[in-house]
Amino acid sequence: xxxTSTKVEALRAGVGGDLLLFLPExxxxxxxxxxxxxxxxxxFDRAHFGGFxxxxxxxxxxxxxxxxxxxxxxxxxxxxxxxxxxxxxxARCLVLAAAVLTALLTLLTRVPDRAxxxxxxxxxxxxxxxxxxxxxxxxxxxxxxAVEMASLPGYALAGFLxxxxxxxxxxxxxxxxxxxxxGVMLYGITLLAGVFGSGFLPDVAAGVARRGFxxxxxxxxxxxxxxxxxxxxxxxxxxxCPDVFEGAAAxxxxxxxxxxxxxxxxxxxxxxxxxxxxxxxxxxxxxxGLAVGVAGAVTATVGNLAAFGQxxxxxxxxxxxxxxxxxxxxxxxxxxxxxxxxxxxxLAAYLxxxxxxxxxVALVRNATGAEDLAAFRGLVRRAPVLAVTMTxxxxxxxxxxxxxxFAGKFQVxxxxxxxARAATAAGQGPLGTAFFALLGVGAVNTALSAYYYLKVVRxxxxxxxxxxxxxxxxxxxxxxxxxxxxxxxxLGVAWDPLARAAATAAGAFR
Numbered sequence: 001x002x003x004t005s006t007k008v009e010a011l012r013a014g015v016g017g018d019l020l021l022f023l024p025e026x027x028x029x030x031x032x033x034x035x036x037x038x039x040x041x042x043x044f045d046r047a048h049f050g051g052f053x054x055x056x057x058x059x060x061x062x063x064x065x066x067x068x069x070x071x072x073x074x075x076x077x078x079x080x081x082x083x084x085x086x087x088x089x090x091a092r093c094l095v096l097a098a099a100v101l102t103a104l105l106t107l108l109t110r111v112p113d114r115a116x117x118x119x120x121x122x123x124x125x126x127x128x129x130x131x132x133x134x135x136x137x138x139x140x141x142x143x144x145x146a147v148e149m150a151s152l153p154g155y156a157l158a159g160f161l162x163x164x165x166x167x168x169x170x171x172x173x174x175x176x177x178x179x180x181x182x183g184v185m186l187y188g189i190t191l192l193a194g195v196f197g198s199g200f201l202p203d204v205a206a207g208v209a210r211r212g213f214x215x216x217x218x219x220x221x222x223x224x225x226x227x228x229x230x231x232x233x234x235x236x237x238x239x240x241c242p243d244v245f246e247g248a249a250a251x252x253x254x255x256x257x258x259x260x261x262x263x264x265x266x267x268x269x270x271x272x273x274x275x276x277x278x279x280x281x282x283x284x285x286x287x288x289g290l291a292v293g294v295a296g297a298v299t300a301t302v303g304n305l306a307a308f309g310q311x312x313x314x315x316x317x318x319x320x321x322x323x324x325x326x327x328x329x330x331x332x333x334x335x336x337x338x339x340x341x342x343x344x345x346x347l348a349a350y351l352x353x354x355x356x357x358x359x360x361v362a363l364v365r366n367a368t369g370a371e372d373l374a375a376f377r378g379l380v381r382r383a384p385v386l387a388v389t390m391t392x393x394x395x396x397x398x399x400x401x402x403x404x405x406f407a408g409k410f411q412v413x414x415x416x417x418x419x420a421r422a423a424t425a426a427g428q429g430p431l432g433t434a435f436f437a438l439l440g441v442g443a444v445n446t447a448l449s450a451y452y453y454l455k456v457v458r459x460x461x462x463x464x465x466x467x468x469x470x471x472x473x474x475x476x477x478x479x480x481x482x483x484x485x486x487x488x489x490x491l492g493v494a495w496d497p498l499a500r501a502a503a504t505a506a507g508a509f510r
Contacts, residue, residue: 018077021084024064024092028129031056032122039118046114050107053121054100057128061096064089068505076138080200083138083270086505087340091135091266094347098259099128101355101484102251108477109362111249112160120160124255127153131263134231140189140199143224143267147185147231150263151178154256158248170247177230177240185227191220201271205278213287221288224271231264232325233318235299242306245318250365253314254358257321262347265328268292269340276335282423286431289335293416293434296329297441304445307452311373313361316452317354320397323449324350330442331412334419334435340506342415345499346408349491353396353405356484359477360390367471376456378465385473387460389481394453396488399446404491411499413442 019026031053038044068089076083103124106112112120130149137143155178159171193199195216196207208217226237233241245253272292276284303323310316328346331339361371363386368375380387396405416439424432491498 021067021077022082024060024067024096025129025132027056027060027063028125028132031060032125032129035118035122035125039122044118047117048107048110048114049117049121050103053124054103054107056125057096057100057103061093061100064092064096068093068501080202081139081142082133082136084136087269087344088136088266090344090501090505091262091347092132094262094344094351095128095131095135095259098255098262098351098355099124101351102255102259104480105251105254105355105359105362108359108474108480109251109366111251111362111366116160116162120157123153123157123160127157127255128259131259134263135266137267137270138201140193140201140204140224143271144182144186144189146263146267147227148182150231150260151182154178154260157252157256158244160252161249164247166247167249168247170244173240174244177237181227181230181237184223185230188220188223188225188227191216191223195220201274202278205274208275209278209280213283218287221271221275222291225268225288225292228264228268228271229295231260232268232299232329233261233322234295234325234329235302235322238299238302238322241322242315242318245321246312246315248314250314250358250362250371253317254355254362257317257358258351258354261321261325261328262351265325265332265343265347268329269332269343272332272335273340282426282428282431285333285335285419285423286428289333290431290434291333293330293333293438296326296333297438297445298326299323299329300326300442300445301448302326304448304452307449310452313364313371313373313376313456314358316456317357317361320449320452321354323445324354324397326445327409327412327442330438331415333438334416336415336419336422337503337506338418339412339415341499341502342408342411344502344505345411345495348498348502349396349404349408349488352484352487352491353393353403356389356393356481356488357397359481359484360386360393363473363477364471367473368467373456373459374466376460377463378468379460379471382465382467382469383471383473385478385481386471389485390460391457392485392488394456396492398450398453402489402492404488407492407495407499409446413439416442 127150130146133146137146155171155175158174159167161167192204196204230237300323303319307316307319328343331342364375365371396403399405399409420432420435
């Protein structure tokens, strides 16, 4: 368990290359340190650091994107605790893109205010750092550290708005649920590490292949996946999500709904794919993978049904977030390269449409002081740009062509369908039937979600506004929303570039 002198020397010899692989995270760390130092200087007391945070995150995004395109910058590093591969690289790009868009949104909405800007963006960068580590964690200990690093800043961000009782309540609920989920996951990690004598995911996977899925192994895996389910807001650990999103600022809700989900999905994929690479055959898809798929079907159903009666837009989008986590878990559970590629594409589309929807909520809140459905009545006559772009984002969340939400959902469902066919052809009839059933549940849930998405569109277009005064939309906000909406159309029409990149990343998974 303890490093030998040979291993220590090998670590020292490889530290230069390891730091290069760690470059995106180092850039984010440098941004955190710079913001902490700036907080000490009276000169920057009234500065808004949204632009600086966006620049730091953009630099980290550039570094992560470059690593994806350079094959030599792949493989385990820092003694195998982390892994740099195309899949992790693309997942890190998605996390950083979500963080960049969130930082830019804070500039547009001025939440937080200048006095608290440095503290807010330190937490934003800190949470992003934890999510980057989640995407490339290759050791159970690093899994736990990364999840905690991603969660702790999120607790503070949820209650960051001062003087709001709902924000404080949201943060407290988030902490309680997070602490419980962390404790459960840590117990699962100790079970697996105790059984196999190692925490490295490849070693654990090799041990599972030799030992099989007996009770200690299944219990350990279930508890670890339970902890990851908390970050995904998957049933049955989803209860925190609506309350936290309703109490937190819309900017925070958008960031948590997208970046946190991308990191948790990437980590869940890594765990299952590593197990499958060692076990082979249908052992993992027919056991742990099927359980993940069933959890996804239940999560999508609960999220969509609970969204029906919501009138607060942030709470409605929270249940929508839960439902979309379920769709992604359907593809994760089949444990195929096509499923991994579909999930990556889905995450890219989800990033644009969900952040766009939260951005519209934030802008309407700034103009009206309200975030419920009544504030959106007749919005098309008061703020046409906000109404039209919100309609685009909601229709993409629903999965209508020619938007990216349709392309992502199609690829996810196609992966489940192909896995069902492959299982049936390989003589795994019950498993194939189960995958077909999960696909049917996903399709039905897509139809169900039309009710609450189109309800918001109807209120914006057909209802009379309570206040006919126009809602002023700053030109920068118009450009921000227009770019997100245009990107959804572009990805929905031209699938190939991103789909090829996702397929390459999924196929080269290590």
